[in-house]
Amino acid sequence: MAPHRLFLFFIMGLALCSCAQHEIELHPEAFNRAIGSLDTRLLLLNSARASKNYPTQFTSVSTVLGSAKTNSELDPTLPLPFDPSRSYDPGLKIAHERGFSQLSVSNLNTKEAQEGLKKPITLLDVRSYVLSGWPAAVLETLAFEEIKVHAALQKEMDRITAQKCGPGTGERATDYYDACDAIRYWKGVCDSRRPPPSKIANVRMHRYFNWPKSKCDYAKFQTALSQLGVLGLTLLPLTKVVTEEVIDTGRILRKKSVKTVVRFAFDHPRLNEIMLRHNEAHKRFELGGLQITLRSAERMVRFLGELIALQNYGREKFVPRVIIDGRPVDLFVVTTGQQATVDAAVAVQDSEGEFFSVPIPVYDSKERHRTLQVMALVIDVLNASVSKAAIPQVQTVTLSGP
Numbered sequence: 001m002a003p004h005r006l007f008l009f010f011i012m013g014l015a016l017c018s019c020a021q022h023e024i025e026l027h028p029e030a031f032n033r034a035i036g037s038l039d040t041r042l043l044l045l046n047s048a049r050a051s052k053n054y055p056t057q058f059t060s061v062s063t064v065l066g067s068a069k070t071n072s073e074l075d076p077t078l079p080l081p082f083d084p085s086r087s088y089d090p091g092l093k094i095a096h097e098r099g100f101s102q103l104s105v106s107n108l109n110t111k112e113a114q115e116g117l118k119k120p121i122t123l124l125d126v127r128s129y130v131l132s133g134w135p136a137a138v139l140e141t142l143a144f145e146e147i148k149v150h151a152a153l154q155k156e157m158d159r160i161t162a163q164k165c166g167p168g169t170g171e172r173a174t175d176y177y178d179a180c181d182a183i184r185y186w187k188g189v190c191d192s193r194r195p196p197p198s199k200i201a202n203v204r205m206h207r208y209f210n211w212p213k214s215k216c217d218y219a220k221f222q223t224a225l226s227q228l229g230v231l232g233l234t235l236l237p238l239t240k241v242v243t244e245e246v247i248d249t250g251r252i253l254r255k256k257s258v259k260t261v262v263r264f265a266f267d268h269p270r271l272n273e274i275m276l277r278h279n280e281a282h283k284r285f286e287l288g289g290l291q292i293t294l295r296s297a298e299r300m301v302r303f304l305g306e307l308i309a310l311q312n313y314g315r316e317k318f319v320p321r322v323i324i325d326g327r328p329v330d331l332f333v334v335t336t337g338q339q340a341t342v343d344a345a346v347a348v349q350d351s352e353g354e355f356f357s358v359p360i361p362v363y364d365s366k367e368r369h370r371t372l373q374v375m376a377l378v379i380d381v382l383n384a385s386v387s388k389a390a391i392p393q394v395q396t397v398t399l400s401g402p
Contacts, residue, residue: 050305123262137322190216215318232267330369
């Protein structure tokens with residue numbers, strides 16, 4: 001081969017190597033963006049389904065195999081330096097082939113996977129998320145499905161709250177909402193009287209449900225949450241020795257292990273005394289002074305569906321809010337329409353052809369809506385709820401170009 005052709009081959013090889021290096025650098029980044037976008041879109045789609053009482057469909061993308069089929073070919077024709085009107089074909093062709101990906105998709109609508117998706121998170125999980133920096137108002141609104149308070153404890157809680165917060169007359173001096181201001185804020189949204197306690201196994205309990213069908217439903221639960229905040233409710237970790245019976249070769253063995261549990265504690269000794277007394281008195285009924293029912297990952301998705309319905313399909317459309325850093329902010333904002341909004345951060349279309357859009361938040365504003373933060377938290381809970389062993393055999397989907 002002539003020297004000039006070898007030189008051209010060398011130059012073209014360098015160019016293609018540069019392209020290959022560029023692809024290697026960009027593919028992991030592109031795959032990461034694709035998986036992140038897919039998780040967010042699937043969550044929004046399932047939430048949209050839940051808003052209309054459609055069945056949800058959970059899937060998991062476990063692996064991405066890069067081997068795509070987009071062809072490009074380098075076939076140079078070079079101008080002659082002494083006569084630009086004429087060109088020279090060195091007779092070299094070098095092809096570069098990029099590829100599409102194969103996605104390994106698992107259908108999570110199986111018994112094993114559904115058990116994980118429908119298993120409620122624990123108070124230890126809640127404490128872990130709080131310590132990780134998630135806003136308490138966001139976490140509690142998503143994770144808490146129901147609060148039950150013994151009538152005697154509720155009476156003492158009301159007495160101490162009245163002492164701490166007073167009647168709440170007049171305007172606030174600043175825009176900052178403290179815990180007492182939060183109670184007044186929610187009572188301003190819906191100032192309905194608290195219903196009398198219900199009897200559960202002959203135990204009188206006040207019940208606060210977090211399945212809002214109206215703004216009053218939502219405000220009542222937020223009022224109860226705010227009162228717990230005023231009274232300094234915290235989650236305290238405790239370690240205790242647990243004895244479990246294990247059958248080994250026909251014999252029953254008792255195995256001891258150390259387990260971490262979480263219990264409630266108020267800032268006020270009197271409240272703790274009443275709570276613990278009723279915990280002991282009613283433990284055979286699995287009731288106590290204070291009980292909080294926690295959601296599973298699947299029920300969190302359905303709760304998001306309720307919030308979509310509340311702001312789009314209810315008689316009194318209401319965007320749910322929470323108080324973060326002393327400011328009321330929108331918790332979860334999703335608009336519907338015949339087309340996606342122009343400023344959508346995420347948008348999907350359901351089987352009826354309706355679009356569901358999450359607007360891009362104003363990131364430098366303290367009053368920005370927290371929709372993307374809510375979705376990030378729910379995706380994290382979803383990912384943690386299904387163990388690797390529970391994920392069924394994957395189905396490979398090959399993406400190919402034209």
